Amino acid sequence: MRRFDGKLALITAASRGIGYAIAERLVAEGARVVITARHEEPLREAAERLGVAAEWVAGRADDADHRTAVFARIRELGGLDLLVNNVGINPVYGPALEIDTAAARKILEVNVIGALDWTRDAVSSGLRERGGAIVNIASIAGIGTSPGIAFYGISKAAVISLTTQLAYELAPGIRVNAVAPSIIKTDFAKALYEGRESDVAAQFPLRRLGTPEDVAGPVAFLLSDDAAWITGRTIVIDGGGSLRPIG
Secondary structure (H helix, E strand, C coil): CCCCCCCCECCCCCHHHHHHHHHHHHCCCCCEEEEEEECCHHHHHHHHCCCEEEEECCCCCCCCHHHHHHHHHHHCCCCCCCEECCCCCCCCCCCCHHHCCHHHHHHHHHHHHHHHHHHHHHHCCCCCCCCEEEEEEEEHHHCCCCCCCCHHHHHHHHHHHHHHHHHHHCCCCCCCEEEEEECEECCHHHHHHCCCHHHCCCCCCCCEEEEEHHHHHHHHHHHHHHHHHCCCEEEEECCCCCCCCCC
């Protein structure tokens, strides 16, 4: 399928994992992509693997100067059609009451305020006039309790709420949706399954962990015209993990 011919997409935190898989899927369906990440060398290598359809701009996602540089390049490329707010951090583990306040603020700054700022800049650059679409990468941790990654879950609950609010505010010109993956086999989530993958996978009815490609497909759907009458929704991607019997 070539659902994104003539479209330009911006994917944050896309040098590896879920972000890279989304960029790869969009390029395969005809899009040009601009990818960002903090570290220059892996980002450049990711863009080289994606080929001539990919541009890259390195920098910190919560840095306003970095966003300015990204959107300056996007204007040179003709304007933005699609935005994927993928960047997210989780520098601490443990109960919410035990988290250092500075760490909590940093998580919110990157995971929530970051998504808001990237969206604000995309709208200012003309996304509404181009009939754009946005997908925010949330988490299953934002829907229920998330022992061990409590404040990360709180931040992703805020991302889900932000999604619904922005969907209302930006309609009809821009659609805004989210996906909420469960455990995906990435370096970011390694602490949740490393050394016990079989036991963790057995908790899911589909009997395996998710892959970045399992997320890229639903994201591509939500960005495409196949989802033209869907906005403000969050799709759970969890291998059936939420299908727990009652009692």
